Amino acid sequence: MEMPQCPKIYRNLLAIFFIFLFSYNPVESKGKTPHVVSRHTFPQDFLFGVGTSALQVEGSAREGGRGLSVWDDIFMHDTGSIKDIEKCDKMIDHYNRYSEDVKLLKKLGIDSYRFSIAWSRILPDGTLEGGVNQQGVDFYNNLINELISNDITPFVTILHFDYPLNLFRNGGFLNPDIVKHFKDYSDVLFQNFGDRVKYWTTFNExxxxxIFNYMHGFDNPMAEKCEITKECREVYNLMHNFILSHAASVQIYREKYQAIQKGEIGIVMSIEDYIPFSRKPEDVAATVRLRDFYTGWVLEPVMKGDYPQSMKSLVGDRLPKFTEEEKKLLKGSIDFYGINYYRSFYGKDQPNKLLISNLDNYDSLAVKDIFNDEGMILGVTDNATMSFVNPQGLYNVLVYLKETYNNLKIYITENGIGSGTISKPLKDNHRVDYIASHINYVKQAIDVGVNVKGFFVWSAFDTFEFHQGFSDKWGLIYVDFNNNLKRVPKQSARWYRWFLTGDKNFV
Structure with missing residues (x-):
């Protein structure tokens, strides 16, 4: 059964694997901030923001009537694989310090704050029958009101990995009953917060x-053991219920609330750019399959009502089928899509699924590679994190989405980089370079007609990054665990404020 995880784990594992696998000295980032377009060159209604999730910042897992989530169970049974486990109960104490944190967000000069709501804080056992926790409703009402009073637009994710432990123990997203429970939960949120929240996303990634928890079994000792045969089935059933849960949530929003509340609803997915490993036709075809098995796995059903044809052909009867009624419910079930972009890969054909390992989808008959057949990487190597950075890949995927999915609205819901092992985390020049470069390519995409409506830096604060704990320091704002969780703006925060307001001073 499912143990949610963070996509940064996925990226870090890949980076570590390829760095040790290849003896190669790639080009390093020069550490100079690239020229960046002005905030004022973007459309007036374009949202610039930052993001976090409830699990990664709130803490107070046993306060305010909150029930336990799947990650609380992982914390209780961790055998030493999670860094900073002793900090997980409190996290950065956003639950108690949200007012202070919103004031810092105001100083950043942002338009919007993307955050998630903890299902188990609203419905402690995950079900409507188990009762609504009014203290949880009050907390999010207070947070939302605080944001709005500071001219910050709430941008809410309904589920960001941390669903209630009670539901997990009853099968989680492998149990079709989850569709009803997610619909009920969504209804409670729309009813209580939809008068002020105008941007909703059902799921994050x-x-x-x-792929991570079910096909490869990370953080999930109960996962189907398909590493030998490569004939996975559970992973497709799981995603099927995710997609049907999304559709059910959108249906109730559109039928009961949208006309009155005048908001929008979408879904968030991780996205990567894929470039053929070589000029061989089979590698070109492999990049298409990679897109189908990652991006298309989500977008084809919610845009067109069914899975990509390549998935149907290669997965066969292990891929669940939508009924005709479900297809109608799914088709067009998003007003926008959110994309989390961090990096790109070369796509390489691998016709023998028994040779596919690491974190690739066995059924795609394709693998991702850091290097192409000439030993070249995409983009540059960030010298603070030793990760591979390709800002142009963001432009490429934006254009791809425009051309493939009728230029629907896009919000870049996550983009950012950790601090790796830099000795002075407040001096994060590499993060400034990273964000500035990606913003430049967003503007180029807008200039060629892509309907991009917002850009959110991940993350606002140094958040808990799952197995990496707080060691990667992804935030614009540093959290000092040796000084009562004091918040300190980093150089990147001052740069972002300057980009948005023309002023670097936090006063």
Whole structure:
């Protein structure tokens, strides 16, 4: 059964694997901030923001009537694989310090704050029958009101990996009953917060959860053991219920609330750019399959009502089928899509699924590679994190989405980089370079007609990054665990404020 995880784990494992696998000295980033377009060159209604998730910042897992989530169970049974486990109960104490944190967000000069709501804080056992926790409703009402009073637009994710432990113990997203429970939960949120929340996303990266936790079994001792035969089935059932849960949530929003509340609803997925490993036709075809088995796995059903044809052909009867009624419910079930972009890969054909390992989808008959057949990487190597950075890949995927999916609205819901092992985390020049470069390519995409409506830096604060704990320091704002969780703006925060307001001073 499912144990949610963070996509940064996925990226870190890949980076470590390829760095040790290849003896190669790639080009390093020069550490100079690239020229960046002005905030004022973007459309007036374009949202610039930052993001976090409830699990990664709130803490107070046993306060305010909150029930336990799947990750609380992982914390209780961790055998030493999670860094900073002693900090997980409190996290950065956003639950108690949200007012202070919103004031810092205001100083950043952002338009919007993307955050998630903890299902188990609203419905402690995950079900409507188990009762609504009014203290949880009050907390999010207070947070939302605080944001709005500071001219910050709430941008809410309904589920960001941390669903209730009670539901997990009853099968989680492998149990079709989850569709009803997610619909009920969504209804409670729309009813209580939809008068002020105008941007909703149902899920954050369900396809990453499926691949990481079910196909490869990380954080999930109960996962189907398909590493030998490569004939996985559970992962497709899991994603099927994610997608049907999304559709059910959108249906109730559109039928009961949208006309009155005048909001929008979408879904968030991780996305990567894929370039053929070589000029061989089979490698070109492999990049298409990679897109189908990651991006298309989510977008084809919610845009067109069914899975990509390549998935149907290669997965066969292990891929669940939508009924005709479900197809109608799914088709067009998003007003926008959110994309989390961090990096790109070369796509390489691998016709023998028994030779596919690491974190690739066995059924795609394709693998991702850091280097191409000439030993070249995509983009540059960030010298603070030793990760591979390709800002142009963001432009490429934006254009691809425009051309493939009728230029629907896009929000870049996550983009950012950790701090790796830099000795002075407040001096994060590499993060400034990273964000500035990606913003430049977003503007180029807008200039060629892509309907991009927002850009959110991940993350606002140094958040808990699952197995990496707080060691990667992804935030614009540093959290000092040796000084009562004091918040300190980093150089990147001052740069972002300057980009948005023309002023670097936090006063």
């Amino acid at each position: 369900p396809e990453i959860t499926a």
